[in-house]
Amino acid sequence: MGDRFEYRDVTVNGDHGPIISGFSARIPADGLTAVVGPSGAGKTTLLRLLNRLDDPDGGEVLFDGRDVRTYDVLDLRRRAQYVGQVAVPFPGTVAANVGPDASGLLVRVGLDPALAGRDADRLSVGEAQRMCLARALARRPECLLLDEPTSALDSSSKIGVEALIRSLADDGLTVVMVTHETRQALELADRVLEVGA
Amino acid sequence: MNDLSGRISWADVALALVLVGVSVVVSRMRKADLERDILVATFRSFAQLLAIGFVLEFVLDGNGAFTPLVLLAMIGTATLTSGARGRQVPGAYWIAVASLSVAAAGTLGVLLLLGIVPAAPRAAIPLGSMIISNAMNTTSLVMSRLRDDLGAHRREVEAHLSLGETAAEASASWHRAAVRNGMLAIVDSTKVVGLVALPGAMTGMLLAGASPSSAIRLQMVVMYMLLGGNAFAALVTGKLTVGRLFTADHQLIRAVRRVAGA
Numbered sequence: 001m002g003d004r005f006e007y008r009d010v011t012v013n014g015d016h017g018p019i020i021s022g023f024s025a026r027i028p029a030d031g032l033t034a035v036v037g038p039s040g041a042g043k044t045t046l047l048r049l050l051n052r053l054d055d056p057d058g059g060e061v062l063f064d065g066r067d068v069r070t071y072d073v074l075d076l077r078r079r080a081q082y083v084g085q086v087a088v089p090f091p092g093t094v095a096a097n098v099g100p101d102a103s104g105l106l107v108r109v110g111l112d113p114a115l116a117g118r119d120a121d122r123l124s125v126g127e128a129q130r131m132c133l134a135r136a137l138a139r140r141p142e143c144l145l146l147d148e149p150t151s152a153l154d155s156s157s158k159i160g161v162e163a164l165i166r167s168l169a170d171d172g173l174t175v176v177m178v179t180h181e182t183r184q185a186l187e188l189a190d191r192v193l194e195v196g197a
Numbered sequence: 198m199n200d201l202s203g204r205i206s207w208a209d210v211a212l213a214l215v216l217v218g219v220s221v222v223v224s225r226m227r228k229a230d231l232e233r234d235i236l237v238a239t240f241r242s243f244a245q246l247l248a249i250g251f252v253l254e255f256v257l258d259g260n261g262a263f264t265p266l267v268l269l270a271m272i273g274t275a276t277l278t279s280g281a282r283g284r285q286v287p288g289a290y291w292i293a294v295a296s297l298s299v300a301a302a303g304t305l306g307v308l309l310l311l312g313i314v315p316a317a318p319r320a321a322i323p324l325g326s327m328i329i330s331n332a333m334n335t336t337s338l339v340m341s342r343l344r345d346d347l348g349a350h351r352r353e354v355e356a357h358l359s360l361g362e363t364a365a366e367a368s369a370s371w372h373r374a375a376v377r378n379g380m381l382a383i384v385d386s387t388k389v390v391g392l393v394a395l396p397g398a399m400t401g402m403l404l405a406g407a408s409p410s411s412a413i414r415l416q417m418v419v420m421y422m423l424l425g426g427n428a429f430a431a432l433v434t435g436k437l438t439v440g441r442l443f444t445a446d447h448q449l450i451r452a453v454r455r456v457a458g459a
Contacts, residue, residue, distance in 0.1 A: 015455065051359060052446060052448065053355055053358065053359065053448060053449075054448065054451075054454075055446070055448070069446075073446045073447055074361045074362075074363065074447065075361070077358065077359055077360070077361045078360075078361035081359065081360070082355075082359040083359070084352060084355065084356060084359070086352060088352050088353050088356040090353070090356075090357075091370075132356075135360065136359075136360070139360060139361060
């Protein structure tokens with residue numbers, strides 16, 4: 001399989017100088033790619049460039065060989081679903097958050113389908129993170145962009161979510177995961193992309 | 198005659214300064230440190246009212262063609278105030294001028310088209326000034342509230358965007374809250390009108406010797422007019438502010454995303 005994403009000489013400026021400067025890398029379509037690096041290295045920014053929550057100040061980002069800016073941005077975001085570091089349940093029930101076929105998706109992410117009727121803001125942090133994954137999967141994406149998906153979780157929910165992420169990659173989704181934990185990257189990912197140092 | 202129209206002399210104005218003196222004394226006694234502000238406010242109100250008095254005398258004295266100019270000057274001044282209040286929103290002054298112009302033109306337009314008020318400077322200027330000053334507050338409120346809320350809730354907004362929603366969809370609940378917030382004051386004062394306070398237009402007519410029944414009819418028109426004017430302002434400001442806080446590609450602008458080190 002070819003590259004799903006490619007960064008070409010990407011620069012992103014912050015308020016006090018560049019966050020990322022002249023960064024180039026490729027992310028293959030298959031499996032799980034972990035992006036690791038110290039905090040402040042611009043890992044989250046790199047992830048946000050992939051679904052155009054942000055655009056680079058220099059260089060380009062390619063999706064399936066074409067500059068991301070040439071796609072319809074709403075379609076690009078549907079295809080490459082981004083799940084942020086902190087789970088953000090929307091007001092309403094779990095079912096309303098996830099959408100049609102909520103129970104099937106809840107099972108897929110390891111949640112009890114009986115939770116469908118519960119208020120989303122009454123879920124535990126770990127449950128909310130899984131629900132956000134189910135909500136992303138409901139859009140039938142080709143890629144999942146995960147920003148520190150386990151950093152807010154306790155160790156037992158963390159192991160479960162890690163296994164879930166691995167199984168999603170095994171199902172054929174392109175998974176790009178930002179993490180500050182080298183251990184997690186090495187254990188979980190098919191390849192590791194190091195940023196900054 | 199018991200009415201006050203034409204009865205207030207400059208000597209009466211000077212006498213009324215006694216009450217300004219009272220507020221200065223209270224401020225000093227209670228160490229409120231407002232003496233200087235009170236004097237500045239008194240002087241400014243004197244100068245501003247004197248100036249508008251001359252302008253109105255001139256316009257009402259057969260120079261009605263200047264009415265649009267007076268209204269434009271009011272819109273201009275209100276734009277500067279509202280634009281400065283919302284200056285964290287890019288293009289705040291443009292948003293303010295659009296909002297205030299639509300509010301004034303839309304509301305006065307309806308009143309004139311329906312023949313509720315005559316197309317005369319004596320009606321257009323005071324009514325226009327009420328619409329503009331109320332719409333100014335609404336414009337400032339909607340702009341700053343939307344900017345603050347989208348900044349504070351940027352994670353939620355971006356979670357919506359990430360699912361493939363448009364900027365309008367992603368900001369809908371905060372947009373709604375800002376519009377509501379902008380209109381609430383006038384809705385509340387419309388609810389309690391006559392119970393808590395006799396509002397300005399009505400008071401003015403009563404003092405000028407009009408019958409209570411004609412005073413309340415005018416006041417009703419004024420309240421409904423202000424509801425309409427504020428609705429126009431909230432609508433235009435909300436729509437344009439959302440347009441400025443997101444890029445054409447449905448991204449939150451960086452200035453909003455980087456609130457508090459995001």
